[in-house]
Amino acid sequence: MSDLPPDHQPTEDPALDNPADEAPDAPPLAERSAVPPTLSIIIPTLNAATDLGRALDSLSGGGIDFEVIVADGGSTDGTQRIARAFDAKVIAAPRGRGSQLAAGAAAATAPWLLFLHADSALQRGWQIILRGFTGNRDNHFRAGYFQLILDDPSPQARRVEDLANWRARHLGLPYGDQGLVISRPFYDFLKGYNPLPLMEDVDLVRRIGNRRLTSLPSAVTTSAVRYRRNGWWLRPLRNLLCLGLYYAGLPPRWIAPLYK
Numbered sequence: 579m580s581d582l583p584p585d586h587q588p589t590e591d592p593a594l595d596n597p598a599d600e601a602p603d604a605p606p607l608a609e610r611s612a613v614p615p616t617l618s619i620i621i622p623t624l625n626a627a628t629d630l631g632r633a634l635d636s637l638s639g640g641g642i643d644f645e646v647i648v649a650d651g652g653s654t655d656g657t658q659r660i661a662r663a664f665d666a667k668v669i670a671a672p673r674g675r676g677s678q679l680a681a682g683a684a685a686a687t688a689p690w691l692l693f694l695h696a697d698s699a700l701q702r703g704w705q706i707i708l709r710g711f712t713g714n715r716d717n718h719f720r721a722g723y724f725q726l727i728l729d730d731p732s733p734q735a736r737r738v739e740d741l742a743n744w745r746a747r748h749l750g751l752p753y754g755d756q757g758l759v760i761s762r763p764f765y766d767f768l769k770g771y772n773p774l775p776l777m778e779d780v781d782l783v784r785r786i787g788n789r790r791l792t793s794l795p796s797a798v799t800t801s802a803v804r805y806r807r808n809g810w811w812l813r814p815l816r817n818l819l820c821l822g823l824y825y826a827g828l829p830p831r832w833i834a835p836l837y838k
Contacts, residue, residue: 616712617644617759618686619694622671622678626696627656629801633699634664641705642712644692649682657696675754676778680771692759697801700724700757707796708759719767721760721783722792723752730802734810738802741814743793750788751821754779755800760786776830776837780821 619637623630630648637646646666650658651673661668671681679693690712694700701724711722726742728735746752758779768785771778783791805813820837824830 613643615643615645615688617642617690617692617708618683618688619644619646619692620649620679620682620686621646621661621666621694621696622649622651622675622682623653623657623661623696624651624673624678625653625655625657627653627660629697630657630660631664633694633696634661634666636699636701636704637664639702639705642709645686645688647682647685649678649685651678672773674773674775676771676774676781679778680773683765683770686762689762690759691762691765692757693754694757694798695755695800697803698755698757698798699800701727701797701799704796707794711759711792711794712761717792718761719764720790720792721758721764721786722794723756723758724794724796724798726756727797727799728802728805729799730806732810735802735805738805738810738814746791747793750783750786750791751780752783752791755798757798758783759794774830776820776834777824778830780824 621630621633634646637644646661646664648658648661648666648668649671650661650668651671658668667685669681669685671678682693683691690708692708704724708722711717723746726739726746728739742753742756746756752758764786768782770782772781774781808816816836820833823833823836
């Protein structure tokens, strides 16, 4: 890949500015106005009714103008109904997280994009953090991610969080459940998400590069259901095996059955 344009070479990390199944009565996500949004929040979904309401509810509040786009892969539960109740724009997308993220980005109108999983909720004050990040010109060719918190009180959950946050910080590999905020020009420069059934997040952050990733001083709380179901040791080991196979060159479609 070619180097970044000379006028947009990144600098050192700048300090950021001074965090149900149905929801018919849910408030709008943001005050709608004639002013174009600064941020497009893109959420891929597939039968996500159990968690989506919590994720959308966490987006309420002021501090930054935003729109929400739910890229749905063909849900048959109440996912689309819940999304519309929260005033999100729902679009149909080819099933597969990479394809859905790409479709959501294509429908976005804002100069900044935030990709968020349907089972992940942002921490209070996230709007102020992202207003500072998006308002700094040095970040126009950088990307930011959140710290990971699992919605489980057990010591095993804290261990998984520590490993995930260490991996993101030192290896430059934040996974999709940590969210990703990136400017539209940088996203387009990188040619965006590829239509992969798995590892679409790793594929993109490898192209971003560790030196252009910023750890944001805020967190996202995501579901621990996979860890509780598959085991606090087995699930991380399975994830690591999938990552190793991907780095070894196996196509993601071959790895996907193992991940599930």
